[in-house]
Amino acid sequence: MSTVRRGLEPLIPALRRFARALSRNAETADDLVQDTLVRALRAEHLFHGGDLRTWLFTILLNLDRNRRRGLSRRPHLAVVEDVDPPAAPTSDGTGRDIERGLALLPTEQREVLLLVTLEGMSYREAADVQGVPIGTVMSRLSRARSTLRTHIEGEKPQLRNVL
Amino acid sequence: MADSPVTEEELHAYADGALPNDRVAAVEQYLAANPVEAARVAEWRAQAAAIRARFGAAAEEPIPERLQLENILLRASGLRRKVAVAAAIALIVGAAGGWFARDYLAAPPTGNQMARVLADAALEAHRLYINEVRHPIEVRADEAHLLPWLSRRVGSPVRAPDLDDEGFKLLGGRLLPGSRGPAALIMYEGAGGERVTITCVRAAGNDRSNFKWRQAGELGALAWIEAGLAFVVAGPAERDKLDRIARRVYAVYEAPPSERK
Numbered sequence: 001m002s003t004v005r006r007g008l009e010p011l012i013p014a015l016r017r018f019a020r021a022l023s024r025n026a027e028t029a030d031d032l033v034q035d036t037l038v039r040a041l042r043a044e045h046l047f048h049g050g051d052l053r054t055w056l057f058t059i060l061l062n063l064d065r066n067r068r069r070g071l072s073r074r075p076h077l078a079v080v081e082d083v084d085p086p087a088a089p090t091s092d093g094t095g096r097d098i099e100r101g102l103a104l105l106p107t108e109q110r111e112v113l114l115l116v117t118l119e120g121m122s123y124r125e126a127a128d129v130q131g132v133p134i135g136t137v138m139s140r141l142s143r144a145r146s147t148l149r150t151h152i153e154g155e156k157p158q159l160r161n162v163l
Numbered sequence: 164m165a166d167s168p169v170t171e172e173e174l175h176a177y178a179d180g181a182l183p184n185d186r187v188a189a190v191e192q193y194l195a196a197n198p199v200e201a202a203r204v205a206e207w208r209a210q211a212a213a214i215r216a217r218f219g220a221a222a223e224e225p226i227p228e229r230l231q232l233e234n235i236l237l238r239a240s241g242l243r244r245k246v247a248v249a250a251a252i253a254l255i256v257g258a259a260g261g262w263f264a265r266d267y268l269a270a271p272p273t274g275n276q277m278a279r280v281l282a283d284a285a286l287e288a289h290r291l292y293i294n295e296v297r298h299p300i301e302v303r304a305d306e307a308h309l310l311p312w313l314s315r316r317v318g319s320p321v322r323a324p325d326l327d328d329e330g331f332k333l334l335g336g337r338l339l340p341g342s343r344g345p346a347a348l349i350m351y352e353g354a355g356g357e358r359v360t361i362t363c364v365r366a367a368g369n370d371r372s373n374f375k376w377r378q379a380g381e382l383g384a385l386a387w388i389e390a391g392l393a394f395v396v397a398g399p400a401e402r403d404k405l406d407r408i409a410r411r412v413y414a415v416y417e418a419p420p421s422e423r424k
Contacts, residue, residue, distance in 0.1 A: 009232055013222035016230070021218040029221075030230060035296040037235050039356050046332060046354045055354070062356040066294045069380065098213040116179055117211035118218055123181070131355070138172050145175075145207050152210070 004044040007052040008037065014053070014119060015060060021114050022064060024099060032067070036060040057119075057129045061111060068107065101148045109144035112137055169193040174200065178207040282377040282386035285362040285395035288339055288348055290382060293358040300335035300350055309336055313347040313363075319392055321347045321363055324415040329408060331359055359398035359405075361412055366393040374409060376402065385409040389416070 015036060019029035036059050040047075047055060102110055108130065115126040123141075127134040169190050176182040177190045194201040228234055292299050302309045304323075313321040313336050323333050331351035339346040339362070346364035353359075372388045383400030386393065387409070394416075396409045 005232065012226055012230055012232075013224075016224070016226075017218055017222040020221040021214065026221075030227060033230055034235065037230065037232065038297055041232075041235065043332075043352060043354065043356070046352075059356045063296065065381075069290075070294055098210065098217050101210075102214075113210075114214065117214045123176075138175065141175055142171060145210065148210050149203070149206050 002044060004040065004047055004052065008040060008056070011053055011056055012037070015056060018057065018114060018119055019060060019064075021102070021118055022110065024103065028067075032060055032063055035063050039063070051125070051128070054125055054128045057115065058131070061129060065107070097152050098148075101151045104151055105144050105147055109140045109147070112140040113144040113148075116141060174204055175207070178204045178211070282375055282384040282395050282397075283379075285348075285360070285386065285397050286377060286379050286382055286384045288362065289358075289360045289384070289397035290379075292337070292348065292350065292360065299337075299358070301337040303335040304333040306335070309349075313338065313349070316345045317347045317363060318344060318365055319363075321349070322415050323349050323361075324408075324411040326351050326359070326408060326411060329404065329411075330354060331408075334358075357399055359396065359408060361408075362395040362397070364393050366391055374406075387413075389413070392416070 012033065015033045016029060019032040019036075020026060023029045023032065036056060039059055040056055102113075105113070111130060112126055115121045115129060116123070121129070123134050123137050127137045130137065167189075169186075173182060173186060173190055177187070177194075182190060194204060302312060310321055310323060316338055321336075323336075326333070330353050332353075334350045334352050336347055336349040339348050344365055346362055348360050348362045351359045351361075366388045371390070372386075375386045377384045377386065378400050381400050382397060383402060383405055384395050384397040385405050386395040388394070394409075394412055396405050396412060398405055398408070
């Protein structure tokens with residue numbers, strides 16, 4: 001068994017966890033992981049040392065962005081949430097808050113926040129995965145956290161409009 | 164160093180447990196004196212804890228069969244390929260069957276107009292197949308008949324430049340329907356899974372054009388027509404990179420046979 005194959009197996013749980021948080025849909029998440037593994041196995045000759053985990057997460061993010069691009073081209077039902085901070089703060093402390101908060105973030109910010117908090121990656125590793133300078137990772141992280149803070153503090157679920 | 168002002172970056176690093184040891188005391192001192200900042204950092208930590216609480220368990224679940232490595236390896240060589248290829252062919256005939264025909268046979272267009280239309284059409288095909296992870300191509304690069312087959316169907320020699328220097332490796336190719344006859348699409352893949360395609364189709368006899376750039380969101384394409392063949396190079400919208408690749412393609416078609424790579 002090749003180095004890549006041996007290294008892949010123990011990373012599958014983390015890939016599933018990350019994909020689940022990224023897509024917030026178990027089925028979509030496992031599709032992403034499956035496609036990531038297929039692509040990694042097919043491209044294993046392209047992997048010359050380096051960090052296997054970073055490489056796999058890069059592949060997964062590329063696939064996820066392709067998927068989103070595909071989705072955005074189709075007509076779809078959109079749920080528009082009110083992003084203005086509503087008055088009464090009611091945080092119920094369950095996972096729903098954080099889930100809704102994550103959904104509000106721009107993709108790149110959500111990616112960074114999850115790489116750092118859920119996967120415990122260093123800022124350097126997150127920068128490698130996203131293929132951006134470390135300063136970009138820091139500003140994305142900072143914006144993600146302050147958006148999330150505003151959202152959760154003023155949390156009050158309200159679907160204003162369903163198109 | 165130990166008493167330099169505390170930065171926003173350091174607050175994040177502190178919240179993430181990534182702060183160098185020699186700065187921990189300074190940051191803690193700063194937070195003790197700035198309750199508003201301390202509340203922000205506490206909130207960030209609470210967010211991280213909530214994310215881990217909400218999604219952490221997904222890593223503890225048993226791995227479903229379809230994600231087990233041996234099953235993926237097995238399927239990679241398996242029969243499912245036939246089904247997916249049939250579906251892809253049906254899709255392209257249905258959705259894209261008319262794409263080369265669209266504007267470009269209505270009136271005799273100039274070479275430049277045609278290059279633009281072709282670029283748009285090739286971008287659509289590119290978008291369709293770069294998202295196809297398991298079956299992006301019909302014939303793999305390691306099958307010796309790839310280029311002879313495409314050349315025969317297109318009716319002109321189809322060549323695949325070596326893009327190793329750009330970090331792209333040839334995956335293989337497929338045939339697309341075009342109103343002037345079949346078009347060849349060859350696909351390359353970079354180490355991070357990003358893909359570049361080169362589409363090649365016969366053009367009317369004397370048409371020619373210079374390089375035309377088209378962009379659609381994060382994808383870009385360069386198209387040109389030369390010596391009876393129309394070419395489109397499509398990929399991530401990085402103009403410089405696609406430019407270099409386009410010049411490689413141009414060169415490999417210009418070179419006398421003995422110098423071709």
